[in-house]
Amino acid sequence: MIRAFNCKNRVAETDTSSKNYYDLIVVGGGITGAGIALDAISRGLNVLLIEKNDFASGTSSKSTKLIHGGLRYLKQFEFALVKESGTERTIVHSLAPHLVHPEKMFLPIVKNGSFSKWMASIAITIYDILAKVKKKDRNKSLSKSESLLEEPLLKKDIVKGGVLYSEYRTDDARLTLEIIKKAHSLGADIFSYCEQKEWKYEGQRICGLIAYDHILEREIAFNAKNIISAAGPWVDDLRYKDNSLNGKKLQLSKGAHLVFDRERLPIRHSIYFDDFKGRMLFAIPRWGITYVGTTDTYFHGDKEYVTCSIQDVNYILSAVNNMFDIKPIKKSEIISSWAGLRPLIAEPGKSSNEISRKDEIFESDSGLLSIAGGKLTGYRKMAERIIDLVQEKDHSLSKKKCQTENLRLTEAPFDDYNQVCDFIQKISDQLLRKGYEPKIADYLVSNYGRHCEIVLSNSDLLLDRVLDKDIALLTAEIRYCIENENCWKPEDFFIRRSGMLYFDPGRLLKHFDLILKVFRDEFDWDDISFENIKKLSLQSVRSSINIV
Numbered sequence: 001m002i003r004a005f006n007c008k009n010r011v012a013e014t015d016t017s018s019k020n021y022y023d024l025i026v027v028g029g030g031i032t033g034a035g036i037a038l039d040a041i042s043r044g045l046n047v048l049l050i051e052k053n054d055f056a057s058g059t060s061s062k063s064t065k066l067i068h069g070g071l072r073y074l075k076q077f078e079f080a081l082v083k084e085s086g087t088e089r090t091i092v093h094s095l096a097p098h099l100v101h102p103e104k105m106f107l108p109i110v111k112n113g114s115f116s117k118w119m120a121s122i123a124i125t126i127y128d129i130l131a132k133v134k135k136k137d138r139n140k141s142l143s144k145s146e147s148l149l150e151e152p153l154l155k156k157d158i159v160k161g162g163v164l165y166s167e168y169r170t171d172d173a174r175l176t177l178e179i180i181k182k183a184h185s186l187g188a189d190i191f192s193y194c195e196q197k198e199w200k201y202e203g204q205r206i207c208g209l210i211a212y213d214h215i216l217e218r219e220i221a222f223n224a225k226n227i228i229s230a231a232g233p234w235v236d237d238l239r240y241k242d243n244s245l246n247g248k249k250l251q252l253s254k255g256a257h258l259v260f261d262r263e264r265l266p267i268r269h270s271i272y273f274d275d276f277k278g279r280m281l282f283a284i285p286r287w288g289i290t291y292v293g294t295t296d297t298y299f300h301g302d303k304e305y306v307t308c309s310i311q312d313v314n315y316i317l318s319a320v321n322n323m324f325d326i327k328p329i330k331k332s333e334i335i336s337s338w339a340g341l342r343p344l345i346a347e348p349g350k351s352s353n354e355i356s357r358k359d360e361i362f363e364s365d366s367g368l369l370s371i372a373g374g375k376l377t378g379y380r381k382m383a384e385r386i387i388d389l390v391q392e393k394d395h396s397l398s399k400k401k402c403q404t405e406n407l408r409l410t411e412a413p414f415d416d417y418n419q420v421c422d423f424i425q426k427i428s429d430q431l432l433r434k435g436y437e438p439k440i441a442d443y444l445v446s447n448y449g450r451h452c453e454i455v456l457s458n459s460d461l462l463l464d465r466v467l468d469k470d471i472a473l474l475t476a477e478i479r480y481c482i483e484n485e486n487c488w489k490p491e492d493f494f495i496r497r498s499g500m501l502y503f504d505p506g507r508l509l510k511h512f513d514l515i516l517k518v519f520r521d522e523f524d525w526d527d528i529s530f531e532n533i534k535k536l537s538l539q540s541v542r543s544s545i546n547i548v
Contacts, residue, residue: 005184007215007488007523010191014213014220017189022048022224023397024390025209027196027238029053030060031172031376032359033230034179035383035404037188042407043387044398047188048222050211052195054492055180059232060376061173061496062306062340064257064282064294067092067100067377068167071107071127071272073357079130081358085377086131089168092380096178096409097417098449102137103169106269108147108154108323109161113274117141117161124165139165153267155325169270169284172376173496174447177485178409179379185411192486194220199227199242199368206242206366215488226390229370233303233341235362244364250372251346251355252303256312257293259336259502264329265290265320275319279353283320287443289335289503292316296353299341307543308337336505336544343372361386367393380404412450420445427452434460436469447498448480455480474511478518489533490519491540501544508541 024040026033029051037049051057067089073082093100107124109117124139140163147162148154184190193214200208200221208223229238233252239245267290271283283292295312313331321328344355359374359382369389374382384402391397414420428441444452458476459469466472481487481497494500494515500508508515516537520530 003184004483005181005190005486006483007486010213010215013189014191014194014216017048017191018220018222020046020048020189020223022046022189022222023394024048024226024228025050025222025224026228026230027209028230028232028234029055029176029180029190029192030058030230030232031056031176031179031379032060032232032371032374032382033228034060034176034183035379036228036230036371036386037190038179038183038186038407039380039383039387039402039404040390041183041186041188042403043391043400045387045390047183048224049180049183049188049190050194050196050222051192052214054192054489054496055486056173056176056496058234059340059342060176062255062257062338063172063376064255064284065170065172066103066167066270066282066284067170068105071123071165078356078358079126081356081375081378082127083130084381085375086127086133088377088380090132091405092170092175092377093168093417095404095407096175096449097414098420098423098445099170099175099178099409101169101446102417103167103270104164105167105272106147106151107163107165107272108151108159108274109163110154110158110274110323111160112158112276114278114280120163124163128165133166137166139163151268151271153265153324153326155323158323164269167270169286170376171446171499173499175376175409177496181485182407182409190486193488196231196238199366201366204366206364206368225396226394227368228386228390229368231370232372233343235343235370235372239362239364239368239370242364242366242368244362244366244368248360248362249346251344251352252299253342253344253352253355254297254299254306254312254339255294255342256308256316256339257291257337258308258313258316258334259289259291259338259505260329260333261335262288262290264333265292265324265326267324273319273323275315276322281316281319287439287503291502292320295339296342298352303341305543306339306341308339312339313337336502338502338544345373359385361389410449410451414449423450427456430456434469436473440473451480451484470507471511471514474507474514475518478515479522482519482522488523490515490537493519494537495540501541505541505545509545512537512541 023045024047026037026049041047128138142162195212198210236250345360347355357375362370424441424445428438432438455476459473462472
């Protein structure tokens with residue numbers, strides 16, 4: 001029987017965990033921490049994971065949302081990183097095909113651009129070989145006329161040709177959440193809104209931590225034989241608390257993205273294009289929007305408050321308007337945005353764009369292990385490397401090898417992507433008969449897989465009472481996330497469970513009060529709690545929508 005994964009039995013669950021002695025505590029609920037928890041629990045370790053905010057609330061919900069091999073890393077001769085990333089993207093696609101979608105990426109070859117025709121052809125051929133791309137999916141070089149047929153919006157006077165090649169698109173926050181849910185279903189104890197405050201020691205050896213539970217508003221002590229910090233941009237903060245912030249340190253880089261209505265930038269493919277300043281950006285169509293990013297600039301500000309700056313906006317708009325033959329997009333036409341931090345390993349003298357994306361493990365004298373760097377695509381191998389190290393150092397642990405290569409991430413998995421497409425069509429037909437827009441099927445299946453049928457069933461039950469299909473569906477979706485996905489705050493839902501703030505901000509604004517009401521009813525918040533949460537939710541919305 002699958003354990004309930006919600007916040008409604010928090011007191012009993014945290015009380016039990018405080019009395020446990022874990023093989024491993026993982027601090028950080030982003031993609032790296034999630035992957036580590038799943039790897040460890042699947043090898044037989046007794047695991048606790050804590051996250052100070054919501055899962056994936058940092059870097060792991062602010063990426064370009066691609067599971068990709070990193071074509072640009074070939075220019076830095078990081079062949080091993082490209083090979084590993086290319087292999088891993090295929091594996092992750094097989095583990096959750098409804099979440100990791102095959103995507104044709106288009107690379108325009110343009111005058112004064114980063115790639116010449118021959119360089120692009122050679123680079124992407126090497127890319128395909130390293131990534132073991134199947135022959136039928138390998139790159140295809142296009143002439144100028146063929147390129148403009150593929151992407152008519154490109155400026156005709158600068159296009160020289162193009163290349164189509166294979167990548168994968170995902171929802172980074174949903175992927176992180178599915179990994180978290182899988183680890184929990186296998187027996188890991190997992191708490192969001194549970195913040196590490198102090199380390200505990202036996203002599204000089206780290207043996208646990210004191211955490212503050214933001215939901216219960218109390219401190220809790222947890223104990224373990226081994227601790228891994230996978231706190232992303234906060235890794236150095238936790239090393240500092242351990243008096244082990246020496247040697248290599250993090251260099252934070254900010255990546256920002258802007259979202260436009262799809263009609264304003266109706267590209268046919270995902271496009272990897274030049275900014276004509278030595279960098280490349282992505283333009284990704286998704287449902288009714290197109291988003292563009294990313295920036296790559298050093299960040300030294302408040303890690304708790306990362307937003308798009310006017311400089312980010314001007315840079316991305318300039319790149320878009322220089323590449324596409326459209327009426328120039330204005331700041332007022334941005335419908336949403338997001339910005340996040342990359343926890344890179346500092347390399348003095350290099351720009352943030354040049355710093356390696358390879359991960360690195362730090363070990364302190366106290367035994368604290370910290371891991372940082374890396375890419376979304378490589379989360380599984382990062383986890384494997386650090387759990388191998390934990391097993392090597394702690395001879396009392398199981399010596400089972402990594403299990404996650406073949407461990408499906410959902411309890412009702414799809415065999416392959418064709419099965420996903422068939423299921424989307426099935427749900428689309430059902431929605432059409434019920435009077436919904438069939439396009440909602442892609443959204444529901446991409447987010448919830450086969451479990452979207454639970455959402456739709458509950459929506460049918462609500463419909464007699466609320467008499468509005470959209471309200472019934474949205475209410476059922478929120479309740480599903482609260483009951484099954486540890487959703488605690490409204491922004492957990494409209495940012496990381498549904499992606500509504502980024503991909504459908506108009507629907508969010510229309511139903512903002514309804515969303516808050518469902519949460520209030522589910523958790524029985526008093527007036528003061530409700531007003532505080534409403535204020536924070538509004539701040540989250542305004543930081544993404546009112547950016548200029």
